[in-house]
Structures are given as structure tokens and as C-alpha cells.
Amino acid sequence: MSTRIPIHVSNQTALVWDVDHVATLRSEHRICGVLSGTLPHLSQQNIFLGVPLVLVPEELVLLVEKQFATIVHDPAAHHPATPAQLESWDAQRQRGIAHQVREAGRRKGEDRAPAATDAAAQQKRAERDARRQRQLAEAAEDAGPGPAITPAPAPPSTTSDAPPAAVYTVSVPTTSGAFAWYAPAAHEYETLDAAREAGVWTYPATEEERARCEVFRDLWEKGYYLGGGSKFGGDWLVYPGDPLRYHSHFVATVQTSPSAPLRPMEIVAHGRLGTATKKAHLLCGWDPASREVTYISVEWAGFG
Numbered sequence: 001m002s003t004r005i006p007i008h009v010s011n012q013t014a015l016v017w018d019v020d021h022v023a024t025l026r027s028e029h030r031i032c033g034v035l036s037g038t039l040p041h042l043s044q045q046n047i048f049l050g051v052p053l054v055l056v057p058e059e060l061v062l063l064v065e066k067q068f069a070t071i072v073h074d075p076a077a078h079h080p081a082t083p084a085q086l087e088s089w090d091a092q093r094q095r096g097i098a099h100q101v102r103e104a105g106r107r108k109g110e111d112r113a114p115a116a117t118d119a120a121a122q123q124k125r126a127e128r129d130a131r132r133q134r135q136l137a138e139a140a141e142d143a144g145p146g147p148a149i150t151p152a153p154a155p156p157s158t159t160s161d162a163p164p165a166a167v168y169t170v171s172v173p174t175t176s177g178a179f180a181w182y183a184p185a186a187h188e189y190e191t192l193d194a195a196r197e198a199g200v201w202t203y204p205a206t207e208e209e210r211a212r213c214e215v216f217r218d219l220w221e222k223g224y225y226l227g228g229g230s231k232f233g234g235d236w237l238v239y240p241g242d243p244l245r246y247h248s249h250f251v252a253t254v255q256t257s258p259s260a261p262l263r264p265m266e267i268v269a270h271g272r273l274g275t276a277t278k279k280a281h282l283l284c285g286w287d288p289a290s291r292e293v294t295y296i297s298v299e300w301a302g303f304g
Contacts, residue, residue: 004067006184007060008074009200014055015074017175022053029068030225031059032243051174056228057203058216061192065217070190073200077184078176085180100168211256211286218293219252219284226252233273238282250274250282250297258287267298275300 005021007014016022016033025031033053038045055063063069081089176182187200195201204210212235219226225239227248234251237243251274255262262283274281280297287294 004190005063005069006072006188007055007063007069008052008072009060009195010074012202014057014060014071015052016055017052019051019174022051025053025063026242029063029066030220030223031055031063032225032227033059034228057209058213060201061203061213062217062220064190064192064195067190070188071192071195071201072184073187073189073195073198074184076187077182078179079181079183081179081181088180096171097166097168101166104167207288208254208256211288212254214286214291215252215254215284215293229253232277232279233270234281237279248279251277251279252282252284255283255285258285260285271298271300274298 005016005024006018007016009015016025022033022035025033033055035049035051036054037050037052060069060071064071189195189198189200192201204213216226216236219236219238225241225243225246226236227239227243229236229251232251234253236252237248238250238252239246239248251270253270270281270283280299283296283298285294285296286292
């Protein structure tokens, strides 16, 4: 049985839906990604996010090349459900709802069925109305002859005649593995070449994208964690350990080749911004000829 982590790809976006796989990627493979999921009724909150975990292309390329993960073409893995499959799924859903309703009734001490509860409520209302009519008739007899007393209409009941609506929780699974119509085996790719031939995954397709993958892999192999660096003017933030425990030491920028242009103003901007955020800026050069990565760190220093 394969121990590779399935990475679900849709529209060239790499997603991880299983919480256990998210934990494995972080603890065993030093891949953090970005959690982007939220609750439908709290779609504006972005502080505590959950699955899916979105991977940058370099992370997926590394995981597949290191044989830690496989690519699953998610749209093709979801087949049209047959009527029998839908009927079975709905029956299971209804059994879950019925179980929740029974458990809620048991916790509240309401063991009566909804129909019996409604009949008892109607009986109580009828007894209350009859008792009120008798009280009015007795009051009229005690008053003796005089103007007729018309009984006032009974106040409208605040209790609905309809049985109370059952309250239950709708569970939305994070993965499609439990669905009978989900069959990823025929749409799983263990290599980038196979996924590229199928048109499922095309990254890296250019020299710049290949340079980014090679630099990412080299930093990862040196034991670093990498996160997004766009807020700090670079490609990645480079951490000496898990970003939940450590601050980043470098802001990394990729140079696609030794002859790639680099303006003096860029060097100054990188140095000043990195120093202002208590980081060194790391210029990472990829040489396609020698297939080596070289690094130059830039820090801003005061001049007397």
C-alpha cells in the first residue's frame, strides 16, 4: 500500500484536504503551505483558517520528485453518481439525522414522539378553554338577570399546532474518500512527466520556474523551512525551524541565471527592507550549466 500523500490538483492549484496529511507534511517533510479554508457562515473571518492547505507549485514539485506525494486530478476523480449510490448516500444521511434527533431528545428527557407531544399540547389547550367557559357561565349565574354577558374570545395560542422542527448538525466531510462515486486511482500520477502528459500539471514550464524549483529544493535540502515572502519583497521567507516557533532569518529572491540583470537600486532596496525587518536578503543564483545554486546575503550597514 502506497504511503504517498495525495495532493489534489484542480485548475493547476495544489490542495491537501486531509488534516493528518497536513500534519505529516509539516512535521516530517517541512512543508507548511497556506491554510485557506473557512466556515460558510463566517466567510469574512481570516484569523483561524483550516483545510484545504494550498501548496505553492515549488512545494508540489519537491514532494513529487522526492516521492513523498502523488498528484490526483480531482475533477476527473469525481464520477457522476448512479441513482443507487445517491439513494444509499441519502439513506445514510437520514439515519444520521434520526440518530442525532433521538440523542437530543434523550439528553433533554423528551422520550415522547413528536406526534404524542403535539396531541398532549392540544388536549391541554382544550381543557383550558373548557375551564374558562365554565368560569364565565358561573359568573353569569351569580350576577342574576341583566344584560347578557358575551364571553370574550380566547386569546390566541402561542403554541404552534405543527410539531417542533428537529435540530441536527450537517456534517460536511473534508475529503471525498467516503463517497462511492469518488475513484481517484485511475487519475493518480506519481511523476511530474506523467501529470504533464495528461495536462493535469505543467509547472515548471519555463527557465524561471525551473530556477525557482531548484533554489527551493536546495534550501529545503539544507534543512530550512520556507514560506511566502511577497510581503517582504522576496520570493520566500527562510526559517531555521518551524515558523510557529522561529522567526525567519532571510528573505530569498531567485536569480534565474548568472547573467540575469540586477540593478543597483534593487540591491539597495533589498538591503534596506531586509534590515528594517530584522532579516538579511538572500540573492539566490541558479546556474543551468553547472546546475548549482549560489547565495549572496545583503545587509544594510551605516556609514560614518
